[in-house]
Amino acid sequence: MTAAQLIGTVCGVGYLRPAPGTWGSLAALPLAYGLHQLGGFPLLALATLVCNPAGIWATACMTKGSTDHDPSEIVVDEVAGQWIAIWAVSLPAWLHGLPVTALWPGWVAAFLLFRLFDILKPGPVGWADRQEGPFGVMMDDVIAGIMAAIGVALLAGISHGVLGL
Secondary structure (H helix, E strand, C coil), X not given: CCHHXXXXXXXXXXXCCCCHHHHXXXXXXXXXXXXXXHHHHHHHHHHXXXXXXXXXXXXXHHHCCCCCCCCCCCCHHHHHHHHHHHXXXXXHHHHHCCCHHHHHHHHHHHHHHHHHHHHHCCCHHHHHHCCCXXXXXXXXXXXXXXXXXXXXXXXXXXXXXXXXX
16 A cells, blocks of 8 residues: 555545445544644644645545546545544643543534535535545535534534533
8 A cells, every 4th residue: 555545545444335434534533532632732733734735645646547536435534624623622622621532522513513514515515525636625524624613613602601511
């Protein structure tokens, strides 16, 4: 397996069937947890920022000469998007000195909202998905991750602010 394949498939996770995108998103969760444990939100944010150009490069290598610009085995985009969704959990845990596992409902919401936006591709997610090339492959998941992070923050605000839980 080449370096591009290792990155693009997240060490082969993208070859799992069915639903490789869901497997990629699931693989992102323990990776995000480990990054947060090692360096808090700053390390998770840095890893996400590195993941994006690495994913664009890996996707370019894996799709070179192919008519399929977004093969299902490429799941590094799901990892990047899922990590962005988890920012809404990692940042408040880090800022308030809380164990990131104490915010477990946020992890569930981040996963579910990210998968929902990635599958349904509403608005800007769909626009990015229609862009040809590696940038589009990564951007639809980045935007889905941003939308999921906003959703997690809104749900936390409702839960803790309005409902007082």
